[in-house]
Amino acid sequence: MSDLIQLAALGPRGRFQADNRHEIRSVTELPVAEMSLVPSVFVYRSLAALRQAPTMPAAERAAALTKAGQLFATETIADLSVREYEHVVSRVSGVPISAVRAATRYIADVARQVCQAVQDVRPAGADRDPRARRLVWSRRADVLAVNAAGNHPAAQSRWLEAVALGYRVAVRPSPREPFTAHRLVGALRAAGFRDDHLVLLPTEPTVSDDLIGGADLALVYGGEVIGKYATDRSVLTQGVGRSKILLTGQDWRHQVDAIVGSIGHAGGTTCTNTTAIFVEHDPAQVADAIAQRLANLPSRPPEAEDAVLPVQSVATARMLDTYLRSHGAGTTAWLGGDGIVDELGDGSAVLRPAVFQVGRGDAPQLGIELPFPCVWIAPWSSADGVTPLRNSLALRVIGADGQALIEQILDEPTIGTAYVGDCDDHWSTPELLPDGRIVEFLMQTKSYVNAVLC
Structure with a gap:
């Protein structure tokens, strides 16, 4: 058991090894890793810490995201080199190694471009500086929970939009393939994001409701959750593609x-x-x-x-x-x-x-x-x-x-x-994504009236 990869929770005060752990097996049903599972009280305390944390300035976020993408694609994170990470993802998820490598490059590209990409979809006439416009583009909230997907590593790139917009983010990795989310949060922290800006909270399925309900907004994946949260305006559901x-x-x-x-x-x-x-x-x-x-x-x-x-x-x-x-x-x-x-x-x-x-x-x-x-x-x-x-x-x-x-x-x-026509239907970039932008869920436009400008 000592040879198993240990995936710690990443809380607002650093790494946390829980007594309760989930065993992750390869496609041959051999154990390859253990993932710490945090209880509800740890979730609530983590969300409280995220709410109290200051927002990172936009320029610093952009620089840190670019660096995080580079670290994700090239460096050793949580004791796994990029090649070791890609190998274990392939062995656990069953996704061909070539597709995992392509996802590594894609996530790095998204991290580098995402700050500009979210700004490119800002409504015309809206500006964060009220001295320049009478419309203000602002976050709907401060804390986003992500119940992450596990079908393909590239899916983890989606919640980087929230990071780019200044959200504090709590990610529950998929027990099916938790390595990508764990590596990405680790890369973001190594690049300059504070521990109380980004947390990774592996939980039992029953505790995931506490995470989703305790955050301001939530992004959830999986066909089984669509019906559960379909009418909840604070939850964006991402299901099957068809x-x-x-x-x-x-x-x-x-x-x-x-x-x-x-x-x-x-x-x-x-x-x-x-x-x-x-x-x-x-x-x-x-x-x-x-x-x-x-x-x-x-x-x-x-x-x-x-x-x-x-x-x-x-x-x-x-x-x-x-x-x-x-x-x-x-x-x-x-x-x-x-x-x-x-x-x-x-x-x-x-x-x-x-x-x-x-x-x-x-x-x-x-x-x-x-x-x-x-x-x-x-x-x-x-x-x-x-x-x-x-x-x-x-x-x-x-x-x-x-x-x-x-x-x-x-x-x-x-x-x-x-x-x-001739373009591939699986083609996407950080600017053009097949299921739209979660920024449309995360942001809102407010009217701003200043008597000096009237």
Whole structure:
């Protein structure tokens, strides 16, 4: 047990090793780390300390964030070098090592650019200096709680927007993959943020309610929490992606590589991976072409240099396989119908891709999102319009020859980001993100009237 990585809580007074700990296992079900779990009283005291802490000046925040990104991507933090960190994330999460490395670079880029990025979306006419404007852009609150995601390391970059805006942030790392959140908080502290500006509070699931309820605002991830907090205006929920592609016209074959990439990039583990494709003419031809490409992807352990598919324990893989087959009943399986579990012989299994064709654009399977390359292909006609495309984190449109359809897509409030033409639908930068900016949730515009200016 002494060889296990020890992930301490990071409280307002520094590192804290709790007696209650959570064991973190690799995809082969071997223990690799222990994470301290803090009780409710520790959460409440930490939130109180965050509220009392002064706000770091904007220029200092920008410099510290840039430095933190560099430290995150290059230095040893909490006794893990960047290569050791990437290896353990891959072994625990099952995300291919190449995708983990790309996420490391992405997080560093976000940290460097996020201060300018949040300012770029400030409402026109709003300025923090009331002497210059009569509108003031200000934080809605001071303390943000983050119930972090664990599906992919890059998801941790989102709450950096709050840090850039001067929020004090309390992060509850995902027990599924806590290493990225732990490393990022450690990098921010090493770069100059005070311990009472940023805390990492691993907790039991029952204690997470105390964290979310005790903060001013909260950012939560996971499909199971959306219903719980859907009507709470102090909580921003981030759930499943349900990203889609619309293929219109008949000239789609030159786009097959890009379509396959949108399904399988990062092992199919992100919220921007395509899970549904709507085809105007012949869905079967599209399904066949995609299945042929995905079938050739190799099965490798997640830390292998040529790994491109996710890996889970055999038990988890078989559970996902059972779910897929039961929900795929009545559809046409082009790939994965005989199973998606490819055991590696060490207690883990590769999750192979799946391609299923459904008969109509409102089939219930089109809402299914699974943590590996799995896509459902449906027919579409111009008469359907945007109705079957709703509730999409990202939508890529290929072949659309009319501006009217694009305008309808842009006007549809349940479609997060629209990609038109040859750009990748998993492409994003710190300025353009598929699910918008949490800054819109964190900030508000106030009117300011000064008698001198009237």
